Amino acid sequence: MPPTHATRLVADILDKQLVKGEEKLGKVDGLVVVLREGKPPRVAYIECGTAVVARRLGRWCERFVLALNRRFGVRDKPRFRIPWSKVKGIDINVEVELDEHPLLAWEEWLSKHVVGRIPFAK
Amino acid sequence: MKSGFLQIALGIITSIGGFLEVGSIATAAQAGASFRYGLIWAIVLGTLCLVFLIEMSGRLSAVSKHTIADAVRERFGFDFAVWPRLAELLVNYLVLGAEIGGVCLGLKVLTGIDARWWAVPVALILWFALWVGTLDIIENATSILGLLTIGFVVAAVKMHPDWIPLARGAVAPVFPPHDQSGQYWFTAVSILGATISPYMFYFYSSGAVEDGWGEKDLGSNRITAIVGMSFGALMSIAVLVVSAQVFNPLGIDLKRYEQIALVLTPALHKWGWPIFGISLAVCCFGAAVEISLASAYSIAQTFGWNWGEDEKPAQRARFSLTYTILIFLSIIPLLLGVDPLKQTIFSMALTAIVLPLAILPFVLLLNDETFVGTHRNGPIGNFVVTFTIFMACIVALVTIPLEIVGGG
Amino acid sequence: MRTVVALALLLAACGTKPPEAELEKKTVASWEATLALARDAYQRGDVPKHIVRNVAEAATEEISKDAKGHEAARALAAAHDLAEQAR
Numbered sequence: 001m002p003p004t005h006a007t008r009l010v011a012d013i014l015d016k017q018l019v020k021g022e023e024k025l026g027k028v029d030g031l032v033v034v035l036r037e038g039k040p041p042r043v044a045y046i047e048c049g050t051a052v053v054a055r056r057l058g059r060w061c062e063r064f065v066l067a068l069n070r071r072f073g074v075r076d077k078p079r080f081r082i083p084w085s086k087v088k089g090i091d092i093n094v095e096v097e098l099d100e101h102p103l104l105a106w107e108e109w110l111s112k113h114v115v116g117r118i119p120f121a122k
Numbered sequence: 123m124k125s126g127f128l129q130i131a132l133g134i135i136t137s138i139g140g141f142l143e144v145g146s147i148a149t150a151a152q153a154g155a156s157f158r159y160g161l162i163w164a165i166v167l168g169t170l171c172l173v174f175l176i177e178m179s180g181r182l183s184a185v186s187k188h189t190i191a192d193a194v195r196e197r198f199g200f201d202f203a204v205w206p207r208l209a210e211l212l213v214n215y216l217v218l219g220a221e222i223g224g225v226c227l228g229l230k231v232l233t234g235i236d237a238r239w240w241a242v243p244v245a246l247i248l249w250f251a252l253w254v255g256t257l258d259i260i261e262n263a264t265s266i267l268g269l270l271t272i273g274f275v276v277a278a279v280k281m282h283p284d285w286i287p288l289a290r291g292a293v294a295p296v297f298p299p300h301d302q303s304g305q306y307w308f309t310a311v312s313i314l315g316a317t318i319s320p321y322m323f324y325f326y327s328s329g330a331v332e333d334g335w336g337e338k339d340l341g342s343n344r345i346t347a348i349v350g351m352s353f354g355a356l357m358s359i360a361v362l363v364v365s366a367q368v369f370n371p372l373g374i375d376l377k378r379y380e381q382i383a384l385v386l387t388p389a390l391h392k393w394g395w396p397i398f399g400i401s402l403a404v405c406c407f408g409a410a411v412e413i414s415l416a417s418a419y420s421i422a423q424t425f426g427w428n429w430g431e432d433e434k435p436a437q438r439a440r441f442s443l444t445y446t447i448l449i450f451l452s453i454i455p456l457l458l459g460v461d462p463l464k465q466t467i468f469s470m471a472l473t474a475i476v477l478p479l480a481i482l483p484f485v486l487l488l489n490d491e492t493f494v495g496t497h498r499n500g501p502i503g504n505f506v507v508t509f510t511i512f513m514a515c516i517v518a519l520v521t522i523p524l525e526i527v528g529g530g
Numbered sequence: 531m532r533t534v535v536a537l538a539l540l541l542a543a544c545g546t547k548p549p550e551a552e553l554e555k556k557t558v559a560s561w562e563a564t565l566a567l568a569r570d571a572y573q574r575g576d577v578p579k580h581i582v583r584n585v586a587e588a589a590t591e592e593i594s595k596d597a598k599g600h601e602a603a604r605a606l607a608a609a610h611d612l613a614e615q616a617r
Contacts, residue, residue: 111439121436234581384568391574392576
C-alpha cells in the first residue's frame with residue numbers, strides 16, 4: 001500500500017464516529033500504527049478514551065485525566081484498544097463488531113445511578 | 123417523512139430563539155427609541171447572512187448526515203474542535219442565564235412579582251420540558267405560542283408608521299448627529315451580533331439530523347431557512363417600528379425592561395401589557411430551549427456520545443445530564459441579583475468574539491465533496507459566508523472600543 | 531462595508547461623548563417622559579397597578595444612580611407620586 005494511501009486512511013478514520021449497529025460507542029480518538037522496516041505502516045488498533053484525546057492536547061492534560069480517573073474512574077482503564085480486525089466497515093461511521101467493551105461504562109453508570117433515579121427518565 | 127408545515131416549524135422555532143430573545147428585543151427596541159427607523163438595515167443585513175448560514179447548516183446535515191459539531195471534529199480533529207466548543211459553552215452558559223432571566227422578566231410584567239423569585243421555577247419548567255418532551259412537541263408548541271408575537275406587527279401597523287423613512291432605513295444607514303455616532307454604531311453592531319447567534323446553527327443542524335432529513339429535503343430546507351428567518355426578522359423589525367412610534371417622539375432612551383413593557387400599550391390598550399409579557403416569556407423560553415439543547419448537542423457530538431431529544435433521558439444519560447447541569451448552573455447570576463439585560467449585553471460582546479471561529483468551518487465544510495457531495499456552495503454562498511466572517515471579525519474587534527465610547 | 535466601518539472607528543475615535551451635565555439632563559428627561567407615559571396609561575385604565583409600580587421603581591433606581599441636582603429631585607418626586615397613586 002503506497003504511503004499516500006496510508007495517510008488518507010488515518011485522516012479518514014480518526015475522529016470519526018464509532019458505531020456498533022445503531023449504537024454510538026464514541027469517536028475514534030486515536031490510532032495505533034505499527035511501523036515496519038521497508039514496508040508502509042499498518043494500522044493495528046483503534047484507540048478510544050478520554051486519556052487518548054487528552055494526550056492529543058498535551059502531556060499535562062493526559063496526566064490530569066489519568067489522575068481524575070484514578071480518583072473517580074468508573075472504567076479500569078481510560079484507554080481502550082480495538083484491534084483492526086474488528087472493523088467491519090468504514091463509511092459515514094466506523095462500524096465495529098465487539099462483544100465486550102468498556103466504552104459505554106460511564107453512560108451505563110450514570111444511567112443507572114443518577115439519571116435513572118430522577119423521575120420520568122425512563 | 124414530516125409534512126411541510128412541521129419542517130417549517132423547526133425553522134420558526136430556530137428563528138424565534140434567535141431573533142426574539144431577551145437581547146434582540148431590547149436592542150431592537152433601543153434602536154427604535156433612539157434612532158427611529160435608522161437601524162432597520164442592520165436587522166435586514168443580519169437576516170440575509172443568517173438565511174444563507176442556516177440553509178448551509180441544513181444542507182450539510184441533510185447530505186452528510188453529520189451535524190456541524192460532528193463534522194467539525196471529523197474534518198479538523200479534536201485538537202482544533204475542542205477550543206471553539208469550550209468558548210461556546212462559556213458563552214452559552216451566560217446567554218442561557220440571560221434568557222431564563224428574560225422569561226422571569228416577562229413573568230414580572232404579568233404578575234408584578236420580582237424576577238429573582240421566578241428563577242428556580244422557570245429553570246425547573248425548562249428542564250422538565252426537555253426531560254419529558256420530544257423535539258416535535260417542543261418545536262410545535264413553541265412555534266404556535268410564538269405566533270403571538272404577531273401582536274407586534276399589528277401594533278406597528280395600527281400606529282401608522284411613515285413608510286418612506288421606514289423603507290429608507292431598511293436599505294442604508296441613516297447617519298445620526300455627531301454626538302450620537304458612537305451609540306448608533308454600537309447599537310448597529312449589537313444588532314448584528316445579536317442576530318447571528320452560533321447556537322442557532324447547532325440547533326438547526328441537530329434538528330435536521332434528528333428529524334432524518336435527506337437529499338430530497340434540500341428544497342424544503344431552503345424554504346424553511348427563508349421563511350423561518352424572515353418571520354423572525356419581521357417580528358424584530360416590528361418591535362423596532364413600534365418602539366420608534368412610541369418612545370422616539372417622547373425622547374425616551376430605553377434602559378430598563380420595565381420601560382419597554384409599555385411599548386404595546388398605545389396601540390393595543392389594555393391588551394398591550396399582557397401580550398408583551400407573554401411574548402417576552404415565550405420567546406425567551408424558546409431561546410432557552412434552543413440554547414440548552416444546542417449546548418448538549420454540541421458536547422455530545424464532539425465526544426461521540428449517544429444524543430437525541432426524542433429518546434428517554436435514561437437512554438441518553440450523558441446528553442441529558444449535560445443540559446440539566448447547564449440549566450441549573452446558569453441561574454446562579456440571576457439569583458445573585460445580576461440584571462438579565464446587562465448579562466445579555468455582556469454575552470453579546472463575547473458572542474461576537476466567538477463568531478468568526480464558529481463560522482470559519484462553514485467555508486471549508488460546505489465546499490468539501492466528502493461532506494456535501496455535489497451540493498457544494500455556489501459562488502454567492504461562498505461570498506456571503508466570507509463576508510459574514512469578515513463582518514464578524516469587525517464586530518468582534520470593534521465591540522470593545524465602541525462599548526467605551528457609545529456605551530451599552 | 532469596509533468604508534462604513536472605517537468611518538465608524540474614526541467617528542468613535544474623534545466623536546465626543548456629550549458632557550456629563552447634558553447626559554444627566556437627557557436621562558432625567560427620558561425618565562420623566564416614561565413616568566408621564568405610564569401615568570397616562572394608568573389613568574386610561576390600560577395598565578394595572580403593578581406595571582406602574584415597576585416603572586416607578588425602575589425610574590427611582592436609575593435616576594438616583596445617574597443624576598443629581600434640581601431636575602433629578604423633581605423627577606424622583608414624580609416617581610414617588612406615581613408609586614403612591616398605584617399603591
